[in-house]
Amino acid sequence: MSADVKGLDVTIMGREFRVACPEDEQQALLDSVTFLDKKMREIRDAGKVIGVERIAIMAALNIAHEFLGTRLAGSFDIGEYKRRMNSMQAQIEQAMADQDELF
Known part of the structure; x- marks a missing residue:
């Protein structure tokens, strides 16, 4: 199932960017833009x-550090979590399909 990819205009630190994004992922992209803009403004305000480029690099480094620290320290890997949830969902769906065959 593929979603239509459309251009989405976003603003980060007062600069506008056009980003290609599937329609079903636009809200997640907008949430990411808000998060990045907030991080960059915090760095600027400190x-x-x-310089916007240096602020962007520092924000990227801070976000990467937070992500890796959470993943490694807590042994939590969102990708593995999603794979396990998909596996459980498939098992539930199979069990439900098997149940339907009984009646």
């Missing part, structure tokens, strides 16, 4: 980093 006054220690000057």
